[in-house]
Amino acid sequence: MKLNINGKDQEYAGEEDRPLLWYLREDLKMTGTKFGCGVAACGACTVLVDGQPTRACVTPAASLEGKKITTIEGLDTPAGQAVQKAWAEMDVVQCGWCQSGQMLAATALLTTTPKPSEQQITDGMTSNICRCATYHRIRGAVARASEIMG
Amino acid sequence: MADTATFSPSRRFVLGVVGFGAAGFAVGCDLRAADATSGPVAQNMLGPYVRVGSDNTVTVFLRHLEMGQGVSTGLTTIVAEEIDADWSQMRFEHSPADDKLYGNPAFGGMMGTGGSTAILSSWEQLRAAGASAREMLRQAAAKKWSVDASTVTVAKGEMTSGNHKATFGELAAEASALTPPDPKSLKYKEASAYEFIGKERDPAKTLGRLDTPGKVHATAQYALDYHPEGTLTAVIARSPKFGGKVASFDDTGAKAVAGVTDVVQVPNGVAVVATNFWAARKGREALKVTWDDSAAEKRSSDVMLEDYRKLLAKPGLEARKEGKGVAGLQGAGQVITADFEFPFLVHAPMEPLNCVIEYKPGESCSYHSGSQMPTNDQRAIFTVLGLKPEQVTVVTHVAGGSFGRRATPDADLATEAAHLAKALNGKAPVKLMWTREDDIRTGKYRPMNIHRMTARVNNGAIEAWGDRTAIQSIMEGTPFLPPGAPDFSSIEGSNDIAYAIPNVSVDVHLVKNPVPILWWRSVGHTHTAYAKEHFFDVAARKAGKDPVELRRALLAKEPRQLGVLNLAVEKAGPVPAGKSRGVAVHHSFSSYVAEVADVTVNADGTFHVDRVVCAVDCGTVINPDIVRAQMEGGIGYGLSAILGEALTIKDGAPVQSNFYDYNVLRMAQMPKVEVFIVPSTEPPSGVGEPGVPPIGPAVANALLASTGKTYSKLPLGTKA
Numbered sequence: 001m002k003l004n005i006n007g008k009d010q011e012y013a014g015e016e017d018r019p020l021l022w023y024l025r026e027d028l029k030m031t032g033t034k035f036g037c038g039v040a041a042c043g044a045c046t047v048l049v050d051g052q053p054t055r056a057c058v059t060p061a062a063s064l065e066g067k068k069i070t071t072i073e074g075l076d077t078p079a080g081q082a083v084q085k086a087w088a089e090m091d092v093v094q095c096g097w098c099q100s101g102q103m104l105a106a107t108a109l110l111t112t113t114p115k116p117s118e119q120q121i122t123d124g125m126t127s128n129i130c131r132c133a134t135y136h137r138i139r140g141a142v143a144r145a146s147e148i149m150g
Numbered sequence: 151m152a153d154t155a156t157f158s159p160s161r162r163f164v165l166g167v168v169g170f171g172a173a174g175f176a177v178g179c180d181l182r183a184a185d186a187t188s189g190p191v192a193q194n195m196l197g198p199y200v201r202v203g204s205d206n207t208v209t210v211f212l213r214h215l216e217m218g219q220g221v222s223t224g225l226t227t228i229v230a231e232e233i234d235a236d237w238s239q240m241r242f243e244h245s246p247a248d249d250k251l252y253g254n255p256a257f258g259g260m261m262g263t264g265g266s267t268a269i270l271s272s273w274e275q276l277r278a279a280g281a282s283a284r285e286m287l288r289q290a291a292a293k294k295w296s297v298d299a300s301t302v303t304v305a306k307g308e309m310t311s312g313n314h315k316a317t318f319g320e321l322a323a324e325a326s327a328l329t330p331p332d333p334k335s336l337k338y339k340e341a342s343a344y345e346f347i348g349k350e351r352d353p354a355k356t357l358g359r360l361d362t363p364g365k366v367h368a369t370a371q372y373a374l375d376y377h378p379e380g381t382l383t384a385v386i387a388r389s390p391k392f393g394g395k396v397a398s399f400d401d402t403g404a405k406a407v408a409g410v411t412d413v414v415q416v417p418n419g420v421a422v423v424a425t426n427f428w429a430a431r432k433g434r435e436a437l438k439v440t441w442d443d444s445a446a447e448k449r450s451s452d453v454m455l456e457d458y459r460k461l462l463a464k465p466g467l468e469a470r471k472e473g474k475g476v477a478g479l480q481g482a483g484q485v486i487t488a489d490f491e492f493p494f495l496v497h498a499p500m501e502p503l504n505c506v507i508e509y510k511p512g513e514s515c516s517y518h519s520g521s522q523m524p525t526n527d528q529r530a531i532f533t534v535l536g537l538k539p540e541q542v543t544v545v546t547h548v549a550g551g552s553f554g555r556r557a558t559p560d561a562d563l564a565t566e567a568a569h570l571a572k573a574l575n576g577k578a579p580v581k582l583m584w585t586r587e588d589d590i591r592t593g594k595y596r597p598m599n600i601h602r603m604t605a606r607v608n609n610g611a612i613e614a615w616g617d618r619t620a621i622q623s624i625m626e627g628t629p630f631l632p633p634g635a636p637d638f639s640s641i642e643g644s645n646d647i648a649y650a651i652p653n654v655s656v657d658v659h660l661v662k663n664p665v666p667i668l669w670w671r672s673v674g675h676t677h678t679a680y681a682k683e684h685f686f687d688v689a690a691r692k693a694g695k696d697p698v699e700l701r702r703a704l705l706a707k708e709p710r711q712l713g714v715l716n717l718a719v720e721k722a723g724p725v726p727a728g729k730s731r732g733v734a735v736h737h738s739f740s741s742y743v744a745e746v747a748d749v750t751v752n753a754d755g756t757f758h759v760d761r762v763v764c765a766v767d768c769g770t771v772i773n774p775d776i777v778r779a780q781m782e783g784g785i786g787y788g789l790s791a792i793l794g795e796a797l798t799i800k801d802g803a804p805v806q807s808n809f810y811d812y813n814v815l816r817m818a819q820m821p822k823v824e825v826f827i828v829p830s831t832e833p834p835s836g837v838g839e840p841g842v843p844p845i846g847p848a849v850a851n852a853l854l855a856s857t858g859k860t861y862s863k864l865p866l867g868t869k870a
Contacts, residue, residue, distance in 0.1 A: 018428045026426050031375035032368025036500050037586040041809035044500055072368040088366045089353050091775060094783055095218030096365030097372065097500035097550025126817040129809060131500045131551050132218045133786020135820035
């Protein structure tokens, strides 16, 4: 079966129930998508599936045939680029482990809502845990990315 | 970083092993010709902390772990300043495990990251490392150009003298062959000449976090991302109850899972080893272990707490006595008392514990992890495997958070990994992974504890103060506490109460309990600051005093506490309509922090922390934006604990499992945060932990102002 990851077709021949996260990390050596909880509770493994934020730790790779999968390694849309730029500019990261997922969630938010209100930022981001509590800067960086997008 | 880096030690600083990033590590001292254009980059050590490449990069060796707190930038900034580098050439790398070269004076000379000591303990040392390297480069230039060294100017990564000019990289090899100058001869910059220390990052990033690009573009390599070819992945089934042991196990089901290669018993459980994580996890689910609970803990945490409470009827170990001490609590006026109850807390760093161990029986072992105590891990590994110390290499990766969890005196992860490698007899590199459930349910926790707070209030004054705690000792049994010495980590923040109260009594009962515990970001201050600062407001109100005014009066001789208190209160401005405000001030890890919390209490009793204004005095500031980041993060981490976190135990086993029932802070609960830094020329002190302690009592004091209630049982939950 073919999976389209960051615009490139990859052959998947693994188990039916194996989550996408482990196929990305272990087979494709794309380690930017992180493991945080394994039960879709923290968002560290967030990827985009047809633009929708999706938890790679509970989504079987085999269920994604024909879908477009975007990971941190392929974040090349205008929103994605703006998000990474804003994140770098504002030194959002601390430990950094959750930040791939945060940036993917922010990209999904800004793609559908380019000018989010404070409340929309909170609603769009609150399911992604950051144990370093960089939330204050994430809020600012999402707003800044929106500005960069123009 | 170049994969083909070579390593050229100076005569005086020969390092056995140096990590070279993603490519693995190079052993030995291979000096090759420098050729920045066509060949490999030649690396030259200018002392143990500074490496200058022929590519003109300056790499600072970190003896501390970068786990989010910003040491990769902070420590590098100090060197950059004194060596007179250009910021764009600065790099960082974790140092090898070596107590002699990289021991932390604050840890008795053992390598270790903790206690917010990185900057404090490195300030003099890294200024010297930078200044020494600068002088070596200056001397090398003088020698090459046959000029007097005093004519050589060093600035922005270049040496100049007359018409001569060279970059650091061009003369690094020559410089590294020189004898370093006498440390006593080193001269440091005046603060007024600083280019990096105390300066703000800017949007163009001429100064800023050095770990940002790798973390934004996901090229930073954490231990979990390290995966040499052929690595097997292991998870361990551990006793559900604390202290349980394996009685027997049936691995038929586990071995039937495709990809499972081995099932082996290790001292604390049964490891399932597989070609990938998913198979290992499924294998563990299919494993049947019968546990011997004869020596296991069987109590629940509420029963433990009642056992602790019983101890409070009698005095414990004395930690502080002023005036009449406990006898001062008897006398004129009113005596108020409350028991403050604090649960076990989980660190829950976002990257769960993991490591990769590669063992060649009888020969060598390499260990990759995000460790806060690399030489301690090394010791555990060579002990288990019967190797010589020099046969065990520890490579430290940036860590996805820690909050104390990766600093383990008993080297729990490294010990497990070593036993696993031994059981597998080195058949392949093994990645040992803890799942989130392992992280939440195995320990080690911030110890549960209870403070009995008592005050005697008379004539509008607090005349006596009593603080009696029952808690497990974190330090007992570690190299950091001589037998019989009082455990400062249990009472820090209680025993050094700074308020000018005539009678003070602080004592502690150190409790035995098999639940594994550990320091948790800000350690004793996680509970002592809450008990002290919230009960202070309770007592002040009982005395009919404004809590902030009474603090000012009783801290009159404490200029740094008073300084942050006044700054935070001033910056917070008037209390917004419809909100209630609480204030707390606390001294921890040589720094001073005050926080003002504005809270909305809704008609249905729910509340939200809307805004926190923070003032910090951490002496000389190295990176103001990292100070702010640590305050913001510390406030969030502390708020997380007091609002929702608790690890409870039922019949000897943890109740919670993962982020769906261990409630950590999310963005919707995060207040707006404003941080103000007190200008200071005092030596720099820590910022990783001191932002945490004041937020809990600041919020509780705001709730008290609204409802009149004492908030003595944590976590607070959702209702005021």
